[in-house]
Amino acid sequence: MSDVWEEVERLGRQTDEGAQELRPRSELVVTGGPWPEGEGEGEGETMIINMGPQHPSTHGVLRVMMELDGETVVRAKPVIGYLHTGMEKTAEQLTYVQGSTNVTRMDYASPIANELVFSTAVERLLDVEVPPRAVWARMLLAELSRMASHLLFQASNGMDIGAVSMMLYGWREREETLRVLEMITGLRMNHNFVRPGGIAADLPDGWQRAVLELCEIVERGIDDYDTLLTSNPIWVERTVGVGVITTEQALALGISGPILRSTGFPWDLRKAQPYLAYDQVDFDVIYTENGDCFDRYRIRLGEIAESIKIVRQCVDMMPAGDYRTQDKKVTPPPRARINESMEALIHHFKLFTEGFRVPAGETYVSVESPRGEIGCYLVSDGTGKPVRMHIRGPSFYNLQSMEPMMEGRLVADAVAVISSVDPILGEVDR
Numbered sequence: 001m002s003d004v005w006e007e008v009e010r011l012g013r014q015t016d017e018g019a020q021e022l023r024p025r026s027e028l029v030v031t032g033g034p035w036p037e038g039e040g041e042g043e044g045e046t047m048i049i050n051m052g053p054q055h056p057s058t059h060g061v062l063r064v065m066m067e068l069d070g071e072t073v074v075r076a077k078p079v080i081g082y083l084h085t086g087m088e089k090t091a092e093q094l095t096y097v098q099g100s101t102n103v104t105r106m107d108y109a110s111p112i113a114n115e116l117v118f119s120t121a122v123e124r125l126l127d128v129e130v131p132p133r134a135v136w137a138r139m140l141l142a143e144l145s146r147m148a149s150h151l152l153f154q155a156s157n158g159m160d161i162g163a164v165s166m167m168l169y170g171w172r173e174r175e176e177t178l179r180v181l182e183m184i185t186g187l188r189m190n191h192n193f194v195r196p197g198g199i200a201a202d203l204p205d206g207w208q209r210a211v212l213e214l215c216e217i218v219e220r221g222i223d224d225y226d227t228l229l230t231s232n233p234i235w236v237e238r239t240v241g242v243g244v245i246t247t248e249q250a251l252a253l254g255i256s257g258p259i260l261r262s263t264g265f266p267w268d269l270r271k272a273q274p275y276l277a278y279d280q281v282d283f284d285v286i287y288t289e290n291g292d293c294f295d296r297y298r299i300r301l302g303e304i305a306e307s308i309k310i311v312r313q314c315v316d317m318m319p320a321g322d323y324r325t326q327d328k329k330v331t332p333p334p335r336a337r338i339n340e341s342m343e344a345l346i347h348h349f350k351l352f353t354e355g356f357r358v359p360a361g362e363t364y365v366s367v368e369s370p371r372g373e374i375g376c377y378l379v380s381d382g383t384g385k386p387v388r389m390h391i392r393g394p395s396f397y398n399l400q401s402m403e404p405m406m407e408g409r410l411v412a413d414a415v416a417v418i419s420s421v422d423p424i425l426g427e428v429d430r
Contacts, residue, residue: 046074053082057160057415060425064402066414073414076406078399083429091389095355096122096196096330099386103376104190106391107427109152112138112145113369115194117391120275121365121376122196125358128327132277132319134198139276140211140314141184141194142367143307147218148177149370150300150307153422154225157297160419161238163229173221180214183207197331198324208315215308222304229297239294243405243417246291254397257372258299259421264289269368281313293420300422303370330356355384371395371422393427 046069053063061082067074090102103118104111116138123130130138151174158166178188184207185193185200193200229235245255247263260267266287270278286302288295324331332351333344360382366375372394379388398421405417 051414053079057418059156059418059423061429062399062418062423062425064414064418066406066411068411071410071412073406073409073411076403076414078402080396080399080425080428083425085426085430087430088389088391091386093385095384096358096386097351097355099389100195101192103391104192105426106393106430107369107371107374107395107424108189109424110145110149110370111190112141112194113367113374114391115192116142117365117367117369117374117376118378118389119194119196120367121363121378122358124363124365125361125378125380126196126328126330127359128197128325128330130198130325131322133202133321134323134325135276136314136318137199137203137323138194139278139281140311140318141181141191141199142276143310143314144177144181144184144211144214146370147304147307147311148174148181150304151177151218151221153300153370154297154304157419157422158229160415161235163232163235166225166228169221169224169228173218176214176217180210183210195324195331197327198322202323203318208318211311211315215312218304219308222301225301230301236294238413238416239292239297239420241290241292241294242409242413243293243296243420244291245401245405249404250291250401253400255372255401257368257370257394257398258296258303259398259401260372261285261287262295262299263291269366269373273366275367278310280317281310283310293416296420296422300370328356357382357384358386366392369394371398371424371427374427391427391430393430395423395425395427399423399428 046067048065048067051064051066052058053061055062058064063079063082065077065079067076085105087102087106091099094102099118099122100115103114106114151170155167155170155174158164158170181191182188184203185191187193245259245263247260247265250260250263250265256267264287266285268285269275270283271285283306286299286306288299326333329347329351332348333341337344338348358380360380362377362379364375364377366373373392374394375392377388377390377392378386381387401421402417405421406414409417
């Protein structure tokens with residue numbers, strides 16, 4: 001069996017300018033499979049096929065090796081590493097000021113969560129507290145980013161399973177969300193707006209009206225999604241009872257986010273371990289009990305509505321004041337002072353050339369991203385650059401759920417399973 005495994009790996013590695021070379025199916029027909037005998041074997045002859053790494057339903061450069069008994073998946077194995085970016089190693093060469101520019105590109109569908117977890121880790125090592133306005137602005141942006149991410153999921157999930165109209169519906173509201181994010185941060189994605197010490201700039205004029213109008217638009221949109229899909233008999237047949245995972249399996253694999261909550265375990269860091277000002281706003285943790293593709297769709301739909309609820313409270317309760325701390329000179333001075341004060345000019349120059357020094361130590365911070373718990377482990381030696389940064393990317397752990405979800409299902413269900421996991425490979429291959 002080891003010879004077969006080596007041959008399958010060889011065939012998968014043969015590429016032409018990054019695109020996997022297609023091979024006749026007959027070359028991959030084996031008896032048994034690449035795993036030890038007696039584990040996951042089907043009846044009679046089985047076949048090993050590669051789904052990806054270049055495949056429209058893998059949501060990035062993901063390769064899934066599947067052992068099939070006819071059209072039934074006996075065993076599945078996600079294979080990663082095709083999009084390795086080295087962001088964790090790159091962080092060791094960047095100052096803490098430059099760090100958020102690096103991490104924002106990991107989960108590119110939810111960049112604010114990346115920036116928030118990194119900035120909070122740096123602030124904990126510095127022992128600085130950000131002003132209330134920055135706290136609430138961060139929470140506003142985090143929920144807008146969660147809405148954009150879940151809207152992207154609704155669009156791609158519908159398209160993957162054949163509800164092509166859903167792609168147009170979901171993209172429609174996502175574009176409106178990205179327009180508001182662009183108005184506030186200056187960019188549609190990879191914002192580099194949440195930085196150690198606060199946020200890059202104050203909220204612009206007219207942000208309240210734009211955000212409230214967006215909430216109304218997205219609310220109408222999710223009503224359309226509910227009408228289009230939730231009771232649709234074809235949608236129900238393709239998702240109910242498909243890709244089931246239990247709470248015990250999810251916890252054993254370190255899975256979090258909507259996948260864990262779909263098993264009946266209502267774990268959400270915003271409630272369980274409140275950060276920012278989540279303990280001052282009213283919202284519910286959405287969870288179900290069946291652990292299937294349909295429940296994961298329903299949870300993300302419900303979480304969009306809860307994010308809208310939080311965003312509206314942020315608009316009503318946004319405090320006045322500074323949007324970044326002036327403590328320990330971790331943020332630039334007000335621009336007006338640069339023309340008036342030599343000390344302010346030197347401060348600005350040194351901040352963006354050398355950065356600031358962080359006391360020696362280590363810390364771990366986690367927040368609730370749209371895909372689950374994203375954590376940042378940061379080690380400082382007292383200089384202006386971290387010694388080590390490690391990101392706990394939820395997509396990396398969530399990919400492990402594919403094997404129990406796919407086992408015993410048809411090949412056609414594999415697409416629904418991958419879509420319901422909602423992986424972002426930039427977060428996995430970091």
